[in-house]
Amino acid sequence: MNQTAQILFPVNVSTAFDYAVPDGLSLARGDFVFAPIGKQMKLGVVWSLNSNEANAERQLKSIVDRKATRPLPSEMLDFIDWTARYNGASPGNVLRMVMRNYKALDPSAVVTLYRPSGDAPKNLTTSRAAVLREGGPWPARASEAAARAGVSSGVVKGLVKAGGLVAESGPVDPPFEHPDPDHPGRKLTARQRAAGDDLVEQVKARTFNVSLLDGVTGSGKTEVYFEAVAQALRQGRQCLILVPEITLTQAGLRRFKERFGAEPASWHSQMGDAARRRVWREVAQGRCKLVVGARSALYLPFSNLGLIVVDEEHDTSYKQEEGVIYNARDMAVVRGLVSGHSVILASATPSLESLHNARTGKFSHVVLPERPGAAVLPDIALVDLKDHPPEKGAYISQPLLDAIKEVTDRGEQALLYLNRRGYAPLIICRTCGEKLKSPDTDSWLVQHKRTGRAMCHLTGFSMPMPKHCPKCQSEDSLASVGPGVERIAEEAQAAFPHARVEVLSSDTAGNPVELAERMRRMERGEIDILVGTQMVVKGHNFPRLTFVGVVDGDLGLAGGDPRAGERTYQTLVQVAGRAGRADKPGRALIQTHQPEHEALVALAAGDRDLFIGVELAMRDMLGLPPFGKLAAVIFWGHDPAKVDDLAKKFLNAAPRAEGIEILGPSEAPIGRLRGLYRRRLFIRADANVNLSKYMQAWRAKVRPPSKYKIQIDIDPQSFM
Ligand SMILES: [Zn+2]
Structure with missing residues (x-):
């Protein structure tokens, strides 16, 4: 009987390909197989199998061999199909995410491991005794045991010769320890x-x-x-x-x-x-x-x-x-x-x-609905910047300064939150008005004082802060506009000269070790005022932190994101929630120019249902998620005119359907990113439309020129 197999390869392909199964090779769904694709031999996965008489005349290439390893579980194959279908992605690309670590299909390399023999070794020196005492857990590699005992590997080898350790083989990657579900945990309320x-x-x-x-x-x-x-x-x-x-x-x-x-x-x-x-x-x-x-x-x-x-x-x-x-x-x-x-x-x-x-x-x-024990939720209030403008050139208003003074006088900690890295988000020439921009991307360069550089936060491009304006060449005429965390820290330090002020952002705590170290110092009370970006928002518990000041409560509300209100509400609840975790009550003040915005009103009132009610009613009226669906299409390429053409061609190919609205194409807010021009379309659909399927059918009708890209984003979260 002739059998054919459909093989999916981990490359950008939208479908599995047919292959003949050679006689004597027994295959199952999910098996890894080698098969020729073009002139190459590639590892793919058996997506389906059939005994196929209809294809009998077709000349199919043949599978070469099965890789002797565990197959991908069938539910994983279904999950890959689902992911591709739902997101309008190619199944091959999803499989590539799964197989990125395909070398793990091979068993772990085997190395020599040692464990104590149980016999007293000849010639037990103090360093050999240290290995037996501190070299474990066993079995261990010679280098591991030596490092744990603080001796050289030579001592371990010597101990083996003397009969104190025996050798065995084991995998280089040890299995993980088994979690114990009945290990005694914290007592629950x-x-x-x-x-x-x-x-x-x-x-x-x-x-x-x-x-x-x-x-x-x-x-x-x-x-x-x-x-x-x-x-x-x-x-x-x-x-x-x-x-x-x-x-x-x-x-x-x-x-x-x-x-x-x-x-x-x-x-x-x-x-x-x-x-x-x-x-x-x-x-x-x-x-x-x-x-x-x-x-x-x-x-x-x-x-x-x-x-x-x-x-x-x-x-x-x-x-x-x-x-x-x-x-x-x-x-x-x-x-x-x-x-x-x-x-x-x-x-x-x-x-x-x-x-x-x-x-x-x-x-x-x-x-x-509540914190356990004596802990209570922080008291949140708004500071209207129209009534309490900060001093000229400053960003921290008097109510925040008063609150910081009060808590630091008591030996407690304050947190100032501003989700902006660096010193100033904009660098402007005072002579000609030029704003420093990233060379290949539509974004302003951000001044970083700590490193003395001007940096693009979208691409990571950076250069030393220039002395002359790149346009008019005026010397020393570049001015920093607006605050970043570095500037807020400078201002806080000037207002509280004896306080220990530190900045926490991805610039100061870029790796997990630095981050953990700074968190520990905060926990131990070695920082009085912490100035942080969204890095401080996440799940850390500082028992002495009792005041949170939000420098710019309006920051997230600008721009075209339909979820702006929701995001602002979520972020500010999380930031305010840093205050008062133990037995000390916490307090948060939010500086704003829009104290009437429903997200901020609900925050101050501590009334989540109010906010959710207003927001859901608005989404319902506009047919936005969860009452409708959204998708974005982004077109990328080197030549702006050709990107425009591609977007128009795509628009003209839109399948007819009920309950679909198309907006655009238009230039994306970031019209150029890493040298590539971007245009975009938005699609809004009624809740009963299968938008993934619609987008897939649409996408299949247009083939972009080589090096041009059409990217589909189902339920977009980013609107840049
Ligand atoms: Zn200039």
Whole structure:
């Protein structure tokens, strides 16, 4: 019987290709196979199989061989198809995300490991004794044991010769420790226990279900979802906890270790290849039970997944904006549907979409309305900058200065929040009015005083701060306009000369080690006033922090983002929530020019329902998510006229359909990025339209010229 197989390759292809299966080769769906594509031999995956008489006359190329390794689980194949279909991406590109670490298909390399023989060695020197005492946990590589005992590898080798250690072979990548679901954890309050029980019931059901864990800042959401994780572990299944990348810190991982007695596998963008391979392999083999990772961990080849938790589900970092564009929060729900298990979305400030799904009964709603013990939510008030203008050239108003003085006098800490890195967001020539711009991108250069450079935050381009205006050549005429965190820190230091002021942004804490160090200093009370960007927003607990001042409450409200109000509300609730976590009450003041804006009014009133009500009514009226759907199409290329042509050609190819509105094409706000011109279209659809399918059909009708790109973004989160 002639059998054919459809093979998907991890390249930019929209479909699997047909191949003949040679006699004697037995294949199954998900198998990895080698097959010729063009002149190359490539590793692909068997997507489907059929015994095909209809194709009997077709001359098909033949599969060469099967790779002797575990196949991709069938649910992973379904998930790849779903991701591609939903996001208008090519399945080959999604498979490429999964197979990026394909070297992990091979078993781990084998190395020599040592363990104590149990016999007393001849000639036990003090350093050899140190190896036996401190070289473990065993088995260990010679270099590891030596490092732990503080001796040279030679001492370990000597101990082997003397009979104190025996050699064995083992994998170079050791398996992860097993998390223990019944390891004693923190004691829960009655409310937390009840919420945990609700989630445990959902996991026990072993079916697809989604819960929104909606708990105010500091209410103990993590401890509560740990109960659901424990339940899935008791069932012998794997758990994935997605977190925003910047919260993936050592301190964060420690909480898992405290609860489950073992550190989880972690997954993030800064890992080396070897560490990636280890996680990928252990997950694929089903040996690794607990993974805490950034969004791409969703595409690890889990074979026995029982639960996904999306922590801080409202966070915009779940949206991948390059390559395959997808929202990991939404795809986590899809993964749960494909594999039939529980998904928990957790947040203190859930997205409107999730709240809407909870209100309409699509998700179950688990609420934690209070902080445990004596801790109370901070008191939030607005400072109208019209009534309290800061002094000329300054940005901190008197009410904020008074509040900082009050808390620092008591030996407590203050946080000033401004989501702007650097010293000044704009550099202008006082002589000719020229604004310094990035050379290949439509964005202003930001002055960084600490490094003495002018920097583009979109592309990372930077140059030393010029002495002369690049246009009129005037010397020393460049002025810094507006505040960044560096300037706010300078101002705070001038107002409080004896205070210890520090800046926390990706410039001052660019790597996890620096970040952890600064967080520790803040925790120990070695900083009086911390000035920070959004890096300070995420989940850190500073017991002595009792005042939060927001320098510019209006910053997020500008621009064309329909979610601007929602984002501002979420960010400010999270920032204010940093204040007063322990037994000391906290307070937050928000400087604004728009005290009448509904997001700010609701914040000051502490009335989330008010804000949600107004915002949902507006979205309903405009047919925006969650009452309608949005997609964006972005066209890229070197020649602006040709990009315009491409956009027009695409527009003219729009399939006719009911319930669809098309806006554009127009120049994107960032009309040029890294030398490429950008145009865009927006598509709004009624809720009952299958927008993914519509966009896919549309996309298939237009082929961009080579080096030009058409990018589809379903439910866009970025409007630049
Ligand atoms: Zn000039």
